[in-house]
Amino acid sequence: MMGMPITAEIVDQHATEETFNEVFDYFAHIDEKFSTYKSTSEITAINHGTLALGDASEEMQIVFAMCEETKTQTNGFFDIKTPNGKYDPSGLVKGWAIWNAAKLLEKKGFENFYIDAGGDIQPHGHNADGKQWAIGIKNPFEQSENIKVIYADEEGVATSGTYIRGTHIYNPRAGNQPVSEIVSLTVIGPNIHDADRFATAAFAMGPSGINFIEQLPGYEGYIIDKNKIATMTTGFEKYTNPRA
C-alpha cells in the first residue's frame, strides 16, 4: 500500500522533528497492519484465514465497517473483495490514514499544514504565504505538468487514475472505437477520507462517475478521458480561483 511518497508540510513555527516523526510513524503503523504485500500484516493473516475478522484489532474492524458502508453508498462500485476472494482495503485505508494523521496534528494545536500521500491531499489552514493551499492536478499524459489548480482550505483532494489500459467502452455503431476511456478523476470533498473513497468508486463507474460526483452534495469532480477532454461538475470552478 505505502509504496508511495508521503509528504507533510507544517507552516506553524512550533513544529519539531518529533512532530514529523509521529506523523510518519503513524503511516508506518498503518502500513504494518494493512499492507497486503507484507506477510506479517494483520490483513494478510485475515486473507490467509489464520485470523478471523471478529478477532482482529479494533482498527481493522473499523476499516472493514467503513468499507462495507462505502460499498452500500456506491451501489457496489467500491468493493474491497478481490476477484480471487481476498480483501484489499487499501482503496479506503490511504485516505483514512491521511485524515487521521491530519487530526493528530490538529490535536497538537497545528493549524497550517498539509499531508500528501501518493497524490491524495489533506490541507489545513493556509500556506507559508498566508494564502490558501494551491493544489495542482497532474496531467495524466505528462507527469511533469499540471493542468488545473485548486485552492482549498480544509477540503480533501483525491485523484484516482490509471496508466494501465484497464477498461474500454465501445460504441458498436462507430466501428467499435473506444468512445471514452477515463484516465484520471479528481474529487474535492469535505475531507480526504471521503474524497478518496468516493473517487475510487466513481472512477470504477467509468464516464458516468462524474455524474455520481455531481449528485453528491458537498463534492466536486474533474474527470479526464483518453482524448484529453475534461468534464467538470457544476461547482468545480469555484475552487479554481483563490479566495479573495
Place this chain on the structure above:
Amino acid sequence: MKKYIIAGVLVIAFVAYLIFANKSSAPVAVTTPAATNPTSSPATTGPTSLPTTTGPSGNPPTSTPTTPVSQYKNGTYTGAVADAFYGNLQVTVTIQSGAITDVTFPQSPSNGHSGEVSAFALPVLKQEAIAAQSANVNIVSGATQDSQAFQQSLASALAQAKS
C-alpha cells in the same frame, strides 16, 4: 439515510442514461479486452447500460431496476421501486430489437405517477480540452502508479456488469 440518497443518485444517473440511449439510439457496449461472450458480438448485443445499473446482489434497499445488463431481450420491464431523493422512483423500459424504445416512470418523486422525463435530466456538465497551467502550486494531486485497489475495485464492478 445517506445510502438512500446515493441510491437515488444512481437511479437518476441510470434514467438519464436510458434517456440518452433512447434518444441517440446508439447502443453502447461495455466490455473489457478480456471479456468474451460467444453468444453475442458487440454489434448485436444491443444497448448495455452503464455499470451504475447493477447493484450488488443481496442489497435490495439500493438496487436499481433489474434490467439484464449485457443482453436485452424484447419486452417491457419494470424495475423495483427505489428511493430517489425526494420520493420513490420506478422505471419501466420497453425493449424492441434489442434497443430501448420507451422509458416511463410509473412512480416518480415529482408527482407520484407518470413524471416528466426532463425532471430527471442531469445538467450538461462543462467540458474543456486539458491544457498545462503555469500557476505556482504547493502540492500536486495525481494518481499513484500502484493503483492496485482501483484495479480490483474496477474488476469487481465489471464482474457485476457482466453478470
